[in-house]
Amino acid sequence: MAQVRDGERPYESAIDRAVREGAERGAFENLPGRGKPLPHLDDPSEDWWLRRYLDREGISREMLLPPSVQLRKAIDRLPETLAALRTERAVRDAVAELNVRIVEHLRFPSGPRISVQRIDADA
Template sequence: MVPGVVPVRYESAVEKAIREAVERGEFDDLPGKGRPLPNLTDADENWWIRGYLRREGVPSDALLPTPVQLRKEVERLPETVRDLPTEQAVRDLVADLNARIVAYLRAPDGPRLPLRRADPEDVVETWRVHREARTEALRRARAQEPPAPSRRRWWRRRAAPN
């Protein structure tokens, strides 16, 4: 090597673009400058999976085995049907869940867990009771509200006498 002579080094197009951007100052004042990178101290090896699921809005229940997912759906059924508008919608939802349970029972995969179909009549009865209670609560709330003051519309106002 000759003293005072800098050896010529190959620079790829990407390296050249980065070097030129640094020289122009395009990397100055970036958001997060000076702060540590997230998740570097996380000891969990699946941190990136949790981050991906959170960013994409995928519920963590989607990663559970099929029988666990179905059991959770059966447990949450009263809350799920609570806001459905009609009894037929409740029955359709329960029929769909029961069809998936039967399909799992015919060809099980994953851990073997005891799993029973949901009784549509029990679910509909729970839905009715909740619907009646909600209707009664709304009726009581409306009865306690003061009547709204009647206001005349601007096109029905009478002109003030001069």
């Protein structure tokens, strides 16, 4: 830090000066959240802002996974998904929709190589 002689002001950047002048005018007095901690301070990870954005927009974090991983997860939770359905037609439609996604992936694979196979609706 530079030495300051009596009566002299230390160097102040344009930004520092604008903030100081705003504070002196009281421009920061009625801001929402004033006096409260920043919301992400309890999350030490670097991508806190991404998680907050996804949560705010209602986007599943699973959407960030590669398609092959998304499919594998959908296949793994298929028993729970089907258990919630009430009719055989609904079960067959859900399996058919998943099979369409699987076939599309098998035609044009992307992401890590993870084994995915079509589902037998009768099983």
